[in-house]
Amino acid sequence: MGTRISVTVNGTVREADVEPRLLLVHFIREILGMTGTHIGCDTTNCGACTVLLDGRAVKSCTIFAVQADGRAVMTVEGLARDGQLHPLQEAFHQQHGLQCGFCTPGMMMAAYAFLQRTPNPTEEQIRWGISGNLCRCTGYVNIVAAIKDAAEKLRASPARAGGRG
Amino acid sequence: MIPASFEYFSPRTVPEAVNLLVRYGQEAKLLAGGHSLVPLMKLRLAAPRYVVDLNRIDGLSYIREADGFLRLGALTRHAEIETSELMRGRYPLLADAARVISDPLVRNMGTIGGSLAHADPAGDWGAAMLAAGAEIVATGPGGTRTIPVEEFFEGTFVTALRPDEILTEIRLPQAGRGQGGAYLKLERKVGDFAIAAVGVALALDGDGACRRVGIGLCNVGSTSLRAEKAARLLTGQKPDDATVARAAAAAAAECDPASDLRGPAEYKRDVVRVLTARAVRLAAQRARGGA
Amino acid sequence: MKVEGSYTFAAPRERIWALLNDPDVLARVTPGVKTLTPQGADAYKAKIELAVGPVKGAYDGTVRITDKTPPERMTLRVEGGGKPGTIRATGELRLEEQDGRTVVNYTGDAQITGLIAGIGHRLIGGVAKQMAGEFFKAVEKELRPR
Numbered sequence: 001m002g003t004r005i006s007v008t009v010n011g012t013v014r015e016a017d018v019e020p021r022l023l024l025v026h027f028i029r030e031i032l033g034m035t036g037t038h039i040g041c042d043t044t045n046c047g048a049c050t051v052l053l054d055g056r057a058v059k060s061c062t063i064f065a066v067q068a069d070g071r072a073v074m075t076v077e078g079l080a081r082d083g084q085l086h087p088l089q090e091a092f093h094q095q096h097g098l099q100c101g102f103c104t105p106g107m108m109m110a111a112y113a114f115l116q117r118t119p120n121p122t123e124e125q126i127r128w129g130i131s132g133n134l135c136r137c138t139g140y141v142n143i144v145a146a147i148k149d150a151a152e153k154l155r156a157s158p159a160r161a162g163g164r165g
Numbered sequence: 166m167i168p169a170s171f172e173y174f175s176p177r178t179v180p181e182a183v184n185l186l187v188r189y190g191q192e193a194k195l196l197a198g199g200h201s202l203v204p205l206m207k208l209r210l211a212a213p214r215y216v217v218d219l220n221r222i223d224g225l226s227y228i229r230e231a232d233g234f235l236r237l238g239a240l241t242r243h244a245e246i247e248t249s250e251l252m253r254g255r256y257p258l259l260a261d262a263a264r265v266i267s268d269p270l271v272r273n274m275g276t277i278g279g280s281l282a283h284a285d286p287a288g289d290w291g292a293a294m295l296a297a298g299a300e301i302v303a304t305g306p307g308g309t310r311t312i313p314v315e316e317f318f319e320g321t322f323v324t325a326l327r328p329d330e331i332l333t334e335i336r337l338p339q340a341g342r343g344q345g346g347a348y349l350k351l352e353r354k355v356g357d358f359a360i361a362a363v364g365v366a367l368a369l370d371g372d373g374a375c376r377r378v379g380i381g382l383c384n385v386g387s388t389s390l391r392a393e394k395a396a397r398l399l400t401g402q403k404p405d406d407a408t409v410a411r412a413a414a415a416a417a418a419e420c421d422p423a424s425d426l427r428g429p430a431e432y433k434r435d436v437v438r439v440l441t442a443r444a445v446r447l448a449a450q451r452a453r454g455g456a
Numbered sequence: 457m458k459v460e461g462s463y464t465f466a467a468p469r470e471r472i473w474a475l476l477n478d479p480d481v482l483a484r485v486t487p488g489v490k491t492l493t494p495q496g497a498d499a500y501k502a503k504i505e506l507a508v509g510p511v512k513g514a515y516d517g518t519v520r521i522t523d524k525t526p527p528e529r530m531t532l533r534v535e536g537g538g539k540p541g542t543i544r545a546t547g548e549l550r551l552e553e554q555d556g557r558t559v560v561n562y563t564g565d566a567q568i569t570g571l572i573a574g575i576g577h578r579l580i581g582g583v584a585k586q587m588a589g590e591f592f593k594a595v596e597k598e599l600r601p602r
Contacts, residue, residue, distance in 0.1 A: 003173065019170065020170075020171055020172070020173030020216065021167065021168045021169070021170055021171060021206075023167075023168075023207075026167075042166055042207065042208070043204060043575075044200060044203075044204045044271070045356065047268070047270055050270060056244075056273040056274075057269070057270055057273060058270055058273050058274050059200075059270050059271065059274075061207075062199060062200055062203045062204060062207075062274070063199065063203070063274070064173070064196075064199075064203070066173055066175070066218075067196075067199075067218065067220060110269070110270065114269075128269070129269060131268050131269060131355040131356065132267075132268030132269050132270035132271065132355075132356065133270075194510055202510060205510055205511060208571060208575060209539065210510075210511045210512075210513070210540055210571060210572070210575065210576075211510040211511055211512065212512070213510070283509070283510075284509065286579070286582065287578070320586050321508060321509065321579055321582050321583055321586060322508050322509020322510065322511070323509060358578070384578075386582070387579075387581075387582030387583070387585060387586055388582075423578070423581035423582060424581075425577055425578045425581075426577065426578070427578070
């Protein structure tokens, strides 16, 4: 029961025949082989699967791949450009915003979308912005610091803002 | 983790979608935001044979004031209502409610129409719309009809919608002067369902007395509930401390919470009492032009 | 999980007792029953399909009627399981006659395990009450001449 879909992923058109019940996260991980997007729960709670769909941060485990047909998806693999880390990735590295790293792709994608809307956020706004993403390691302190740092970097160098999405 | 197989349709118009419901009846489920349906499908608690995706239908997502009504298209995402200047300025009850639904990622997909049609007693829109006195517009093979929200929720996950009808619009009376509203929710953590939540809409007349009071209660019954006695106690009265306390106590008595992991029933009743009082005061403050 | 309530029928107690002990009636009035097959006296095998909105489940179970004191008391014992979970429930029904009407008081206790218990825990109480209501409304329909 194949449905042909065509999804622009990190700027590149990808096509495949998929069952309607194929989840977007499985399309990304298993059909496209892009395993940066993670699966952390079975109940749409954890946010480890966060990607951008037409620019909106969403939980890809709760969307069918067929819903992304003709649309644009950005994953964590789309953050770096020309071999250079995105300011978010730099900031998470420099501010030690991760320990095991499992939640990190989802955190960065949620933060990416959040900072586009709120480029100069307070700590409280950041915490609200990532409230759909769970972390079991860090206690969120350095994640918040990383996002704040990334916001400063982006304000200082707006040209570094876009990823490949 | 993996849903059962289904046949997928992605109609481009409402009549197309309605025809699919006519053809497949109870075997079909509508897909809007999908963040209530898909989690159930992933656990195979729901396994519809046909899924009708509404997301490619243009013209179902809008927030506008027209002809004396605020009209919300059924496919308007919670996030759009949360960030709308019009909502924040003129419909604070709705802006408050949108803000506390689940988490920001879910709010980017979830829709107000889908939420109301799903009719989870823990759904925030149910309580908010009961407070606001909204009307539900349903489109079926025979055309559209309007259902007052007080008649909409029939049971847990059961609404007055027929199997061949699609909820297409929600409307409420356009905001006027002297009106205020508030929605307050107590939850264990962000993204959780409410321990209890209360929505209040009211208007104050020139003397400061309440008129047209609506109070909606979330997750303290088998459906979204109206606190009718509480609302009547406030109507025609100034919302002074004693009156508000009486109304809050009435709201607590009118609900029917179940004891569960979110707390014992008596605790939830008291949360309703406290939140009703706070929401009434906040709504009144906003009606006077403050907050 | 406990469920309790009462329902009043405009009919004498003997009539309601007869309905509640008639397997054909029980098959018609119990929500979701697809088949109810007698297995000896006061025992039945049941196939039930329950739908609560989008959540649909199929269950295989047994129903036994015990502790009968006609026409005033009976206990229903239900055990069943399906993919969404398992249930063991006991419900005591007490029938009182008042001026030609019958008041049925029911108290029930249910243990539910599996997916519906975990995910649906918060809804079970309300749904149980809803189903009890459906059951008694359906019994009432049986009173009307066809």
